[in-house]
Amino acid sequence: MLLRLPTSLSEARTCLAEGAVPVGGATLVWGVWQRDGFPEQAVSLRHVPEANVLEREALGGAVLLHRVDDRVPEVLHRAAGSVGTGAVRRTATVGGNIVGSTLRCLLPAALVLDARATVLDRDGTYETNLAEVVAKRHLLLGLRWREPAASGYHKAPADPGGPPPLVVATAAHAEDGGHRLRVAVRDGHEVVTGSAARPAGTAADPVLRALERTDLGALPPTAREVVRREVTALLDRLT
Ligand SMILES: Cc1cc2nc3c(=O)[nH]c(=O)nc-3n(C[C@H](O)[C@H](O)[C@H](O)COP(=O)(O)OP(=O)(O)OC[C@H]3O[C@@H](n4cnc5c(N)ncnc54)[C@H](O)[C@@H]3O)c2cc1C
Known part of the structure; x- marks a missing residue:
């Protein structure tokens, strides 16, 4: 396999046009290539x-x-x-x-x-x-991206080889004098998102209720509880 290391975008485009397969650190593809065979060329x-x-x-x-x-x-x-x-x-x-x-x-x-x-x-x-x-x-x-006013990340502890642990990511961006809250949850292999406006001076409860009305409301109760906790913590940090 030829590993190509372009130093500019135009060189990288040429590599792609010539059929080179993208590679990063090869932490995933190395095993796959050993099993299935190496491509003729890869581009990093x-x-x-x-x-x-x-x-x-x-x-x-x-x-x-x-x-x-x-x-x-x-x-x-x-x-x-x-x-x-x-x-x-x-x-x-x-x-x-x-x-x-x-x-x-x-x-x-x-x-x-x-x-x-x-x-x-x-x-x-x-x-x-x-x-x-x-x-x-x-x-x-x-x-x-646009820099958020605050953000947070929760990842549940995981057993090696077990199911993917729950991830709850949160961020608040300034919007119309208040904030826009965004939440993304990885539940299993699926990622579910929801967002709600938080006008200046609004308490946490109406924001949490608005988020419950998005796709986040269909998550299992344990995941929704973590979302409530993470969003409440984020709102506390904003004030
Ligand atoms: C022990 C172990 C534990 C891990 N735990 C976690 C974990 O907790 N959470 C988690 O998220 N992941 C986990 N991973 C997976 C890890 O995220 C991936 O191995 C890693 O991010 C792949 O990055 P890489 O640069 O090595 O990709 P590579 O192995 O080089 O490539 C993987 C794939 O991505 C493609 N690719 C590479 N770079 C790009 C690019 N810039 N644009 C588009 N496609 C590209 C390649 O073509 C290939 O198909 C774990 C992996 C290992 C081995």
Whole structure:
């Protein structure tokens, strides 16, 4: 297998056009390739500057999970820190997690940040939403979002080899003098989202009731209880 390491977007496009398969840290694909056979060529974005951005409102797809620190909002920082073991986080990338893994611990965090994705295909780069990136398995160059006023991340303790642990991600963005709250819950392998406005000075209860009227209301009672707790904590921090 030829591993191609482009240093610019145009070189990366050429690699894709010539059939190279995207690879991040290979924490997932290595085993698959050993079992099913290696592709002729793979392309890594590790030397492409746009895929290595790490800023307050942007994160590149080639950034290693252990590098995701408190420059990004708490929800994303804590999500990255919760993935696997230290060895996995030192090798695995943001793009490999969001697009390539089944657990996708970073996806709920990116969803509550209302992040937009920049993807690369043979025709160039364009911006799209996370649902499309995941569904179509686009090559993820990076994520961009508006900095939230506050955010939070809860991941239930997990048994090795057991079912995916519950994840509840929350964020509040300034909106019309108040806030917009977004919640994303990974329950099993499904990710459910809901959002509600919180006009300035509103108490927690009406916000929690509004969130219950979204898809979050169909979650099992234990998950809804964690959502209530996480949202209440987030609202406390806003005041
Ligand atoms: C021991 C262990 C524990 C783990 N625990 C967790 C956990 O708690 N939570 C969790 O979420 N995950 C967990 N994982 C999965 C982990 O998230 C993935 O292994 C990792 O994120 C994949 O990243 P990678 O860069 O190594 O991807 P690779 O293995 O290189 O690629 C995986 C797939 O993603 C594609 N890909 C790679 N980069 C991109 C890109 N930029 N754009 C689009 N597609 C791309 C590849 O083509 C491939 O199909 C665990 C894995 C291991 C081995």
